Amino acid sequence: MSGTSAALTPPADAQAPVRHPDAPAPGEPLGAHYDQCFGCGGGQPHGLHLEARAGEGVSLTAEFTVQPAHQGAPGLAHGGVLASALDETLGSLNWLLRIIAVTGRLETDFLLPVPVGTTLYLEAEVTAVAGRKIYSTATGRIGGPDGPVAVRADALFVEVKVDHFVENGRPAEIQAAMSDPDQVRRTRAFEVNP
Numbered sequence: 001m002s003g004t005s006a007a008l009t010p011p012a013d014a015q016a017p018v019r020h021p022d023a024p025a026p027g028e029p030l031g032a033h034y035d036q037c038f039g040c041g042g043g044q045p046h047g048l049h050l051e052a053r054a055g056e057g058v059s060l061t062a063e064f065t066v067q068p069a070h071q072g073a074p075g076l077a078h079g080g081v082l083a084s085a086l087d088e089t090l091g092s093l094n095w096l097l098r099i100i101a102v103t104g105r106l107e108t109d110f111l112l113p114v115p116v117g118t119t120l121y122l123e124a125e126v127t128a129v130a131g132r133k134i135y136s137t138a139t140g141r142i143g144g145p146d147g148p149v150a151v152r153a154d155a156l157f158v159e160v161k162v163d164h165f166v167e168n169g170r171p172a173e174i175q176a177a178m179s180d181p182d183q184v185r186r187t188r189a190f191e192v193n194p
């Protein structure tokens with residue numbers, strides 16, 4: 001059974017999403033927003049190492065290959081890991097809007113088991129924006145970009161200021177991030193959003 005709850009239905013006055021003029025061109029990799037991110041960071045040995053590329057409009061594609069460290073049942077991906085892959089993919093869309101946002105709600109359908117070694121081909125798009133609320137949807141296919149849908153999700157992201165992380169994150173990681181020039185550059189790219 002699948003479907004989207006009322007909490008993820010955009011209000012009547014929601015707007016179509018607007019791609020930021022400085023968003024990467026279609027086909028360009030988005031890169032990691034943080035080296036230690038479980039979803040996209042290169043510094044997490046058991047992370048997903050998810051690689052996203054910009055699509056047309058406010059959409060993207062991403063790939064993630066299930067590793068032995070991602071098992072739940074023997075030989076199969078853990079559902080929470082698959083939800084993480086969807087969350088990361090959906091969160092990456094905000095880079096195309098140049099908005100910093102965190103997941104408020106994530107609704108996931110698990111349609112097919114996903115064996116270890118499988119590459120998940122993800123597609124996501126922002127469907128609407130209403131004030132600070134960003135509505136988006138994603139699918140993950142197996143066997144190829146046109147294969148059957150194994151997982152899908154709808155989400156609501158909520159725009160936040162950088163202070164959200166500075167005030168709530170553990171000080172050691174916040175200080176390390178803020179003293180990394182690459183991280184500061186990536187964060188500033190969001191802050192210049194008009």
Ligand SMILES: CCCCCCCCCCCCCC(=O)SCCNC(=O)CCNC(=O)[C@H](O)C(C)(C)COP(=O)(O)OP(=O)(O)OC[C@H]1O[C@@H](n2cnc3c(N)ncnc32)[C@H](O)[C@@H]1OP(=O)(O)O
Nearest residue numbers: 007033087088091100102103104105133156158165177187
């Ligand atoms: C240096 C660092 C750089 C970092 C770079 C980027 C990192 C990116 C990382 C990405 C990593 C990957 C992604 C991740 O994993 S992000 C990590 C997982 N997510 C979180 O940790 C978020 C935790 N939650 C919060 O901090 C707050 O609850 C937020 C910020 C979300 C809202 O609290 P806030 O006090 O600010 O706002 P509000 O409560 O007035 O709500 C505002 C509006 O939203 C609506 N609403 C809220 N929640 C829900 C809900 N569950 N269902 C339906 N609606 C909901 C609400 O009704 C209201 O609507 P309206 O009344 O206006 O109509």
